[in-house]
Amino acid sequence: MAPPVGSFLRPERFQLPNGLTVLLAPDAESPTASVWVWYRVGSKNEWLGVTGASHWVEHMLFQGSPRFAKGEIDRAVVEVGGILNAFTDNDFTAYFTTVPREHLEVPLGIEADRMTRATIAPKEVERERTVVRSEREGNENWPEFRVEEELYALAFTEHPYRWDALGYPSDILSLTPEALRAYYQRFYGPRNAVLVVTGGFEPATLRRDIRRRFSRLPSTGEDPEVHRVEPPLGGIRRADLAGPGTTPLIAMAYRAPAISAAEAPAALVLDAILGGETRLFAAGPMWGRRSDHPTSRLYRALVDPGLAVRATSEWRPRLHPGLFTFYAQAAEGVALERIEQALLKEAQRIAADGPTSAELQEVRVKVREGAALSYEGSTRAGFRLGYFAMLGPPGLERRLYRQLLAVPASAVKQLARRLFDPRRRVVIRFEPVAEAVRG
Amino acid sequence: MAEPSPLVVEREEIDDGLTLVRQAPPSGSPSVQFTYIGPGGTAYDPGDLAGLALLDAELAVLAAGPWDRRALARRLDSLGATLNSQPSPECAELSVWGPRDRWRELLEVLAEAVLRPRFDAKDLEIAKRQLVERQLREATQPDSRADTEFLEALFPSSHPYHRSGIGTRASVGRIRQADLRRFHGTHYVPGGAALVATSGAPAAALRDEVRRRFRGEWAHWQPVSRPDGSASPRRTVSDRRLAMPDRTQVEIRLGCSAPARSAPGYPALFLGDEVLGGRPLLGRLFQHVRERSGLAYHSSSELESMAWGGFWVARAGTGPERAAQVERLLREELAAIRERPVPTAELDRIRESSIGSIQLGLETTSRVHDVAVEVAYYGLPEDYYREWPARLRAVRPSEIQEAAASAIDPEATVLVTTGT
Numbered sequence: 080m081a082p083p084v085g086s087f088l089r090p091e092r093f094q095l096p097n098g099l100t101v102l103l104a105p106d107a108e109s110p111t112a113s114v115w116v117w118y119r120v121g122s123k124n125e126w127l128g129v130t131g132a133s134h135w136v137e138h139m140l141f142q143g144s145p146r147f148a149k150g151e152i153d154r155a156v157v158e159v160g161g162i163l164n165a166f167t168d169n170d171f172t173a174y175f176t177t178v179p180r181e182h183l184e185v186p187l188g189i190e191a192d193r194m195t196r197a198t199i200a201p202k203e204v205e206r207e208r209t210v211v212r213s214e215r216e217g218n219e220n221w222p223e224f225r226v227e228e229e230l231y232a233l234a235f236t237e238h239p240y241r242w243d244a245l246g247y248p249s250d251i252l253s254l255t256p257e258a259l260r261a262y263y264q265r266f267y268g269p270r271n272a273v274l275v276v277t278g279g280f281e282p283a284t285l286r287r288d289i290r291r292r293f294s295r296l297p298s299t300g301e302d303p304e305v306h307r308v309e310p311p312l313g314g315i316r317r318a319d320l321a322g323p324g325t326t327p328l329i330a331m332a333y334r335a336p337a338i339s340a341a342e343a344p345a346a347l348v349l350d351a352i353l354g355g356e357t358r359l360f361a362a363g364p365m366w367g368r369r370s371d372h373p374t375s376r377l378y379r380a381l382v383d384p385g386l387a388v389r390a391t392s393e394w395r396p397r398l399h400p401g402l403f404t405f406y407a408q409a410a411e412g413v414a415l416e417r418i419e420q421a422l423l424k425e426a427q428r429i430a431a432d433g434p435t436s437a438e439l440q441e442v443r444v445k446v447r448e449g450a451a452l453s454y455e456g457s458t459r460a461g462f463r464l465g466y467f468a469m470l471g472p473p474g475l476e477r478r479l480y481r482q483l484l485a486v487p488a489s490a491v492k493q494l495a496r497r498l499f500d501p502r503r504r505v506v507i508r509f510e511p512v513a514e515a516v517r518g
Numbered sequence: 519m520a521e522p523s524p525l526v527v528e529r530e531e532i533d534d535g536l537t538l539v540r541q542a543p544p545s546g547s548p549s550v551q552f553t554y555i556g557p558g559g560t561a562y563d564p565g566d567l568a569g570l571a572l573l574d575a576e577l578a579v580l581a582a583g584p585w586d587r588r589a590l591a592r593r594l595d596s597l598g599a600t601l602n603s604q605p606s607p608e609c610a611e612l613s614v615w616g617p618r619d620r621w622r623e624l625l626e627v628l629a630e631a632v633l634r635p636r637f638d639a640k641d642l643e644i645a646k647r648q649l650v651e652r653q654l655r656e657a658t659q660p661d662s663r664a665d666t667e668f669l670e671a672l673f674p675s676s677h678p679y680h681r682s683g684i685g686t687r688a689s690v691g692r693i694r695q696a697d698l699r700r701f702h703g704t705h706y707v708p709g710g711a712a713l714v715a716t717s718g719a720p721a722a723a724l725r726d727e728v729r730r731r732f733r734g735e736w737a738h739w740q741p742v743s744r745p746d747g748s749a750s751p752r753r754t755v756s757d758r759r760l761a762m763p764d765r766t767q768v769e770i771r772l773g774c775s776a777p778a779r780s781a782p783g784y785p786a787l788f789l790g791d792e793v794l795g796g797r798p799l800l801g802r803l804f805q806h807v808r809e810r811s812g813l814a815y816h817s818s819s820e821l822e823s824m825a826w827g828g829f830w831v832a833r834a835g836t837g838p839e840r841a842a843q844v845e846r847l848l849r850e851e852l853a854a855i856r857e858r859p860v861p862t863a864e865l866d867r868i869r870e871s872s873i874g875s876i877q878l879g880l881e882t883t884s885r886v887h888d889v890a891v892e893v894a895y896y897g898l899p900e901d902y903y904r905e906w907p908a909r910l911r912a913v914r915p916s917e918i919q920e921a922a923a924s925a926i927d928p929e930a931t932v933l934v935t936t937g938t
Binding site (some may be wrong): 106108109110111149150153154156157158159160161162163177178179205206207208209210211212213214215216217219220221322323324325326362363372373374382383385388389408410411441444445447448449451452455456457458459511512514 | 544545546547548549580587588591592594595596597598599600615616617640643644647648650651654655658659660661762763764765766767797798799800805808809811812813814815816835836837840867870871872873874875876877878880881882883885
């Protein structure tokens with residue numbers, strides 16, 4: 080099957096002498112321009128005592144730099160009608176700003192300034208401490224967050240994937256401004272960053288502007304190898320959680336390969352067959368996620384017969400080996416033991432029999448058609464180009480796409496058989512507690 | 519010739535009273551979107567079947583015409599399309615999005631969902647289970663619980679905005695296939711409905727295709743009576759503090775009723791909300807509660823001016839030990855916007871930001887489509903959004919203060935806190 084017309088951008092790519100990688104994808108008709116800066120730093124680079132530092136630094140990069148005093152970054156962008164935000168992942172941190180195209184110089188000026196010269200003043204760090212705490216506390220009110228945090232804590236004993244990007248509460252309370260600044264100075268800088276600009280701009284002019292603004296920055300920013308290698312799971316690890324919630328939840332996970340593994344395309348297909356989501360190549364006006372996939376195996380095995388209200392799987396592309404997770408939320412009155420047995424059965428079934436040819440064909444259709452409109456809008460285009468740049472070498476998206484359309488049933492079966500060992504898994508069960516709300 | 523602006527829509531009545539609202543997509547956009555908006559919102563739920571309108575819309579986009587739920591999912595996958603429903607009190611909204619060159623097939627899918635939903639027994643059972651879980655979620659999550667309690671405190675039980683539309687366990691349990699078919703037959707009708715089309719299809723071709731799909735399908739429809747939205751919001755202070763044990767964050771809502779979207783003072787109140795906390799990052803609540811005081815991760819405001827009135831609410835979420843301080847700041851900001859005119863420099867900054875953001879809304883088909891849906895939903899003039907910047911620029915600080923003072927009665931504010 081031929082790749083869909085207009086699906087993949089082929090950005091102009093160049094590198095400045097200080098190491099900054101630049102990706103440019105102009106769209107002459109776009110009324111907007113989107114600037115993304117991706118840093119190869121995330122919670123994978125943290126250690127005990129500084130967990131959550133990547134995320135906290137992300138907050139601090141909105142709190143001032145030499146050219147932009149506190150509050151001026153937000154003001155400069157929003158006053159011209161733009162939007163800006165950032166997010167921190169285990170593997171990377173990304174900042175984005177989308178503005179009406181005639182204001183492209185605003186985000187470029189901000190990013191060039193805060194790439195190496197964010198202020199990170201002690202007073203602002205202290206003020207932001209409660210904001211970061213509050214963000215984490217808001218998440219803790221969700222059973223899904225608690226389950227996922229426990230899942231990774233139990234699945235990993237060595238690798239930094241074992242803590243969430245928000246960090247441990249104790250580290251949020253104790254991290255010092257000096258430690259935060261040192262973290263920033265070590266990992267932030269052109270050498271560890273990818274600048275992506277998409278949308279309405281004139282390439283030659285922008286190229287000159289980028290060289291003028293970014294070439295003078297020092298060649299800083301480490302991307303150290305994460306050496307911690309997680310030992311194999313030696314058995315079944317379980318945790319039972321309880322708290323306010325709706326109906327029981329379960330997450331069951333197996334260790335899974337990294338995005339760079341030869342098995343990655345098969346993992347994506349396996350995930351699409353079990354949970355329904357084609358993840359990197361999904362159709363939709365925004366990020367393309369759907370809540371229900373009635374054709375998926377887990378939906379048919381758990382939601383159809385009334386065991387669960389939702390059931391899905393997730394293989395999240397990561398730089399280091401991660402997890403392949405089954406999630407289900409029980410229907411009222413259904414015990415989690417039954418849900419776990421049903422999930423195990425589905426894992427064993429695909430490991431024993433592999434996917435059907437019809438299922439493979441359905442995944443191919445979803446991938447092909449989902450990819451067709453994946454670059455609409457400068458913001459989304461900037462996200463995709465940067466995201467794939469974080470995950471692997473240039474051309475990764477096109478390669479994955481081609482491979483996904485050619486994954487044979489035997490590769491999916493072989494991977495399922497290797498991953499889904501019922502004696503080596505992690506299971507987190509969440510039971511809601513009965514409560515009386517007083518008011 | 520200049521391309522038509524997505525900010526101006528064109529309306530025409532097609533057949534049986536169905537209005538076709540046409541809008542140009544962004545230049546070069548590869549996608550199209552169509553939305554049916556009809557008088558089948560949650561406000562139309564029969565008294566003992568709360569949740570019916572929501573289930574109807576959700577099931578209509580799950581299985582329709584020749585497609586059961588799996589066949590429809592496969593059909594959408596093969597088109598690279600999505601089909602969604604949007605719950606709201608006044609209207610039912612069913613919307614399909616997909617590639618430009620498949621627009622006729624997308625319209626066919628939407629027509630099937632509007633005209634021939636299947637309401638299969640199995641699908642109904644699954645949807646009911648999911649809806650009951652959602653009811654539990656709204657009751658147990660401090661943020662959604664705070665929003666629900668706020669509306670219940672503000673609007674009397676006879677007002678359509680009093681209830682959230684998700685019903686109760688008992689009301690959802692009573693809903694049968696026959697109820698869905700009856701409700702759909704009487705509320706998904708052409709009268710008072712619009713088909714909003716954001717596509718590059720030529721007007722004549724689009725009109726023909728809409729006629730082909732919908733004409734003659736509504737043989738015996740009757741106009742739908744509007745629910746009674748005349749009951750006044752409560753005019754007394756309400757203070758609801760719900761102790762929800764073992765939550766790490768307290769959610770706070772402080773607000774009041776607001777005039778309907780059609781009210782002449784809407785642009786002034788809109789700007790008042792932008793200043794208070796509606797404009798991301800620049801609003802006073804974000805600046806004071808988060809940026810200056812470091813007290814909360816989220817703090818903002820929302821003005822919802824709808825068909826039968828609305829509400830204006832300040833929101834924040836914070837740890838229990840900081841809740842009292844945050845509540846005090848929210849009160850101070852509501853008082854300030856009511857009692858003092860917005861300084862000109864601040865107003866200019868917020869206003870130009872708001873106007874400037876319109877251009878960002880032209881980035882993708884789905885975003886410009888939202889503009890046309892809003893115009894259709896509220897019956898706004900065709901050039902409403904083209905003229906919107908001029909309307910905003912005409913607002914004076916004194917008008918904002920007047921609008922805020924009229925909306926925020928200190929003797930009629932509603933406070934809700936949920937959490938530990």
